[in-house]
Amino acid sequence: MSLFAIQFLLGLLYANAGEWLMHKYILHGLGGNPRSFWAYHLHEHHAVCTQYAMVDPGYKTPDLATWNTQSKELKELVVLLGIITLHLPLLFMMPGLASTLYPYQMP
Numbered sequence: 001m002s003l004f005a006i007q008f009l010l011g012l013l014y015a016n017a018g019e020w021l022m023h024k025y026i027l028h029g030l031g032g033n034p035r036s037f038w039a040y041h042l043h044e045h046h047a048v049c050t051q052y053a054m055v056d057p058g059y060k061t062p063d064l065a066t067w068n069t070q071s072k073e074l075k076e077l078v079v080l081l082g083i084i085t086l087h088l089p090l091l092f093m094m095p096g097l098a099s100t101l102y103p104y105q106m107p
């Protein structure tokens with residue numbers, strides 16, 4: 001198995017584990033507090049998904065005209081850009097791993 005393939009598989013594991021950990025401990029853990037920055041996920045996103053067959057229409061067509069600091073789409077975009085920026089060195093050091101991570105961040 002090539003080094004690129006090994007990195008690719010590690011990237012899949014890393015991306016899945018990272019998403020699961022962030023979802024469990026940040027979005028649901030910290031987001032359980034209604035005053036938290038992350039509260040939108042549990043209290044809004046999941047409520048909307050329940051109404052629309054597990055799809056949040058806000059993510060399909062973000063309303064750019066009303067984006068503000070309370071917009072869940074804007075919050076998630078900022079977090080995703082942070083994750084991408086944080087992992088930029090991997091693009092040069094471990095391109096196989098990075099080639100898995102970056103498409104994984106796409107909605």
Ligand SMILES: [Zn+2]
Pocket residue numbers: 023027028041042046
């Ligand atoms: Zn959730």
